Amino acid sequence: MKKIKAKIIALICTFLLIFVYCVLTKVRYHSVEDFHVTYPLRLDVRKSVSQLEADQEPELKPINNFNFTYKLNPTCHTKQSTMTLIVKSSTVNFFKRQAIRETWGNETIVYKGNTQLRTLFMLGNSGDAELEAKLKIESNHYNDIIQCDFLDTYYNNTIKTMMAMKYALQNCHYNSYFVFVDDDFFISIANLLRFLESPLSYPKNTTSSDLSYLQNSGFLYAGHAYFGPVPYRAKENKWYVSEEEYPYYNYPDFVAGGTLILNRSALRRIYFTSLYVQSFRLDDVYIGMAAAKANITPIHSEEFYMRKKEFEGYDSYKDVISSHGFKDSDDMVNTWRSLR
Template sequence: MQNCASFTKMSLKKGLLLCLLVSGTSLLLYLTLTKKWLQRTEEPTKEYFQEETGIYHVAYPRKYKFIIDQPDVCEQQKPYLVAIVPVTPGDADARNGIRKTWGKQKVFGDKVVLVLFLIGLHSGNDEEMLQEKLRNESQQYKDLLQSNFQDSYRNLTIKTMVMMEWLSEKCQQASYVAKVDADVLLNMNNLINMLVSLNTVQHNYMTGLVWYDSPVIRDPSNRFFLPYDVYSRDTFPPYPLGMCYIISMDLPQKILLEAREIKPIYIEDAYLGMCLERLGIIPTKPPNIELFVVRLLQYNRCYYSRLIAILTENTNQMTSYWTDIYSSNQPC
């Protein structure tokens, strides 16, 4: 490539112009690349997983903030149990389905239950329009929590840790929290009865469908793939499956503290198991492991009415099951 000194045979004026053009283009390219690099390394809300290059990165810089919040709801309602449902910003059908079914009843005996939906940021051409809809939905129902992380499957661990932050800071009044996926049919009455049967409020308590010796997937084509340099062991510590787990309210703060020392992985329930192991806590089996069902069985009203959490295929199926179970005071 020619440099500025090679233009001696050209007119001085043309040579200088060409030299300035080349230098200016190089400077512009350098500044552009530098800006992109700084955005990636300095902006805490831009997470990424570059599948095309195989770069694995899960960011949890602990600098997120809530842009839709219910900061005083626990102080006002003093719930015994808080159920938090992580859901995508655009899935209003799932939120409305839960509001009309298992999230509808707020009091069970003398126990108050609070149901909240946790969402992140939506990306797309309709971002501003959807954000306005979310603000209106929040004003109507007052049950949305939205933080400024990008809402995606790869950021589920970030979503979980943001949930822990909110609980630790704004809901110490509750005794327990249940994290419930949007496609899970929850029998709140059975869940409350299980917790009350413990007689005293538990500490260092986490329960659900507990998995033991879950293998770490090394196949890069699998959605749960983890490279050795991210997690070197062959199996995960015990953890309750993410479809629905219950923790005592003393745990969010403890998990947050331990998470500072553990490299995040995007498999959020396994990551919580890693935090529990560091805390020296073993998840508690429920009184009956069959109270949490992940494999869909042939529907039976009597059987399903005795369970706590059932993973369904979609909101319509969840709503259909709930409606049938509660169509009679005696499902069996």
């Protein structure tokens, strides 16, 4: 009888310990809804963001700034155009940049009467004098390289993306849309333009509800979106984030950084809101944080592929907007030529 009672008591204690652990964990690691008021400020920053957008002194001082120096600063557009694409590239990726210049980065499709495209490359500093000299020659030849004085490493991607956004705001005054893309992505410019006609229902035709949504919100933040994404907690994972660094169950919804599309309104609102969001080393998550603070909702399309979409003839790519995994320059060129 005593043994049975002891087992029952032990079982009850075990359940109590599990319950207490769950409660404490819940208290410590809040849901993503708490993110909006606790990461990083418990203040409403909307007024200050509006002041920054209007080039006024903000009521609240920004907690985060992207004030790196532009070592290479090419022109953007000097006349009305539809789109600027800024390719996030590594300093050593000469061949990838050249493949893009020879393919989708050099298309001259006329869209609604405007020259539709300007492609630029965003780089950091390599720290290697010989490599920097080669980049200078490349820049002088093509006039399409933006370079800043931060170290070009994977975990400085947030700096790279935000400096690209800052460049776009300061230099690309005649553009309606901005695309931020990695240099191992294939882009179909024609399909990208089709997507802009119908972002909520692509590849089907635009509906009145689509137009109403965009007209009412005014913001386009689109690509391959993740809804209710959770942080990776396994230390061996490339995107590992500790509970101390980010103490929430899930991230705000965000668009993968491989191909990100913003209209001018969204670019301005997200960039200026980011100045009040604690910097985070995963750039696409960080942009999602700023978008969440700004109350901007991502738009998702399956035609932005975060894996490599196998090319099996024209029909296999007839609706593809972007595809990841083009590490081989010849592969990029051959795919593009096959779709001409």
